[in-house]
Amino acid sequence: MSYTGPEFDRPQPRRSPLRRPLTVALAALVPGALLGWGVYAAVGGSGDEGGGPDRAGGVSASRVPSSGAPAHSDDDAKKPTGASPSPSAGKPSASPSKSPSPSGAAGSGPLKGKVVVIDPGHNPNNFQHASEINRKVNIGTNWKECDTTGTATNAGWPEAKFTLDVAHRLRTLLERQGATVKLTQDGDRSYGPCVDERARIGNEARADAAVSIHADGSGTGNRGFHVILPGSVHAGSADTRAIVAPSADLGERIAGNFVRVTGSAPSNYVGGGTGLVTREDLGGLNLSTVPKVFIECGNMRDSKDAALLTSGAWRQKAAQGISEGIVSFLRG
Template identity: 65%
Template sequence: MPYDDSVPPAAQHRVRRLLTAAALASVCLTAGCGGAGDGGGSGPAQPRAGSSGAASSPSASGSASPSKSGPAADESSPAPAKSANGTRSGPLTGRTVVIDPGHNPRNHEHTREIGRQVDIGTTHKECDTTGTSTNSGYAEARFTLDVSHRLRALLQAQGAKVILTYDDDRPFGPCVDERARIGNNAKADAVVSVHADGSAAGNRGFHVILPARVRGGAADTSKIVDPSRDLGTRIAGLFVRATGSAPSNYVGGHTGLDTRSDLGGLNLSTVPKVFIECGNMRDPKDAALLTSAGWRQKAAQGIADGISSYLNG
């Protein structure tokens, strides 16, 4: 799929500094340097073709909590504190995060409905697509829902109000314009659309897709370009730290960041928003990661850490 890798040099420099810091944190974990950084995971993963995002940089130390691996980590998350009236409290109390699980597992049963054109401001595109899958048939839409559920639990444990654009509760969609409206109507502090890529074998790694500066029709990203870059850059750096995965070797010039103007979910957003392509589902090594429950927990942790870093400044 065509992409625009015009990430500004300053942003590339910030990401490289962040990724270097994340790598050093991993080295210190194994060599006993005495820091608080946690290491990433290892192993292959499978991605899907589609979208990505990028933003500005987090602090070198980060706020990532230790990543967990193995099936036992799948359901576990820190228990949030509760206030006197019984509501959850934590560092993200009062913040709203919208998680957008890419595609829908049943989109393939509704090709006519998802094929209809919707207005994305600058042009028209399909309502939604089916997404990709691994060679063994593990659907991207199942992957995105699984990671989104894990991410929701991690953010709720920190006190955030978390909204999913859908939760396997509808036969198809939502369309890309509706996905954007959900975040806008919630006045979300941050929105992350979760995906996996479907590129050629040998293309590996993750990338975060940032909104380009776009204006046309209902689309005007001028107010969200900078905060979205900040959000995306923090997610990119802390995703490396949590998962051990490298930035994409085929999109974004090895920065882990890609800027695009053709995605309705970004063009129509009025709140900070990015996409993350967690890996390439069509590469056997990436696919091995994406199909691992333990790795998916690490992926959710990395995204949660990036969101937390962004919201906590």
């Protein structure tokens, strides 16, 4: 999602209280991540995704897999920048895949008994419900809009379709591991859900892990992915203190595995090259009572990143990287 919209006001930058050495488990991923970074650099890649200086106000760099981890994702605040669709670029190579298994289905496997909530950012129909998504909701520390439209590639392929496609792929992978998987929305709602409800779904499911999936809408040349971690917030009805440490662990593991599996580098425009960013202004994180992170998988407005995001084969790798990070976190 882009960094414009209700979830991306521009708070002043601050140093992350989460900065510390990577966990041993994540460190084990460094060789592979470094290899991914080396390949990326060799072909001239210049960035990640996440949120550039034009929309990433208030983010602070966090721990990073030395190979390059993601920086930070956001709630549901991304609005298209208004570029007109181009018929020659940014179109998906494969239509979003629908998982045949119902949300919540689980089998036997190492994750049996574990609950994972996947939050596909935005909704393809949000633009048809301006009054509903502009309605203010309580995000714990203040009030913000219910949701936003999300961004899109320059060819007009919406972020909301990207996030749902990756969510379906991720659900399939996790269910094969035995996890019970719930989606906050599955293309079955006319709009939303609102940011407060997205957090509430994870809380009520007592999720062992929750991940919000997004893609950024930054400027051309801004590339790469980043993971957003919740900061320590204790104000109003928001209290993230209990989930800060486990969420950081979850985010680091996802970041390391995402680098290794996709070969993508961490964001070149937020996170200081770490791929991890801490934020305290996102309702989807501030209202969560379970370990939760956001991942911005790439920048839809950059042609090179868009070529990846619109590739079905790459989206499968993205889902695999996220899945392996979640599995690593849940298995300790």
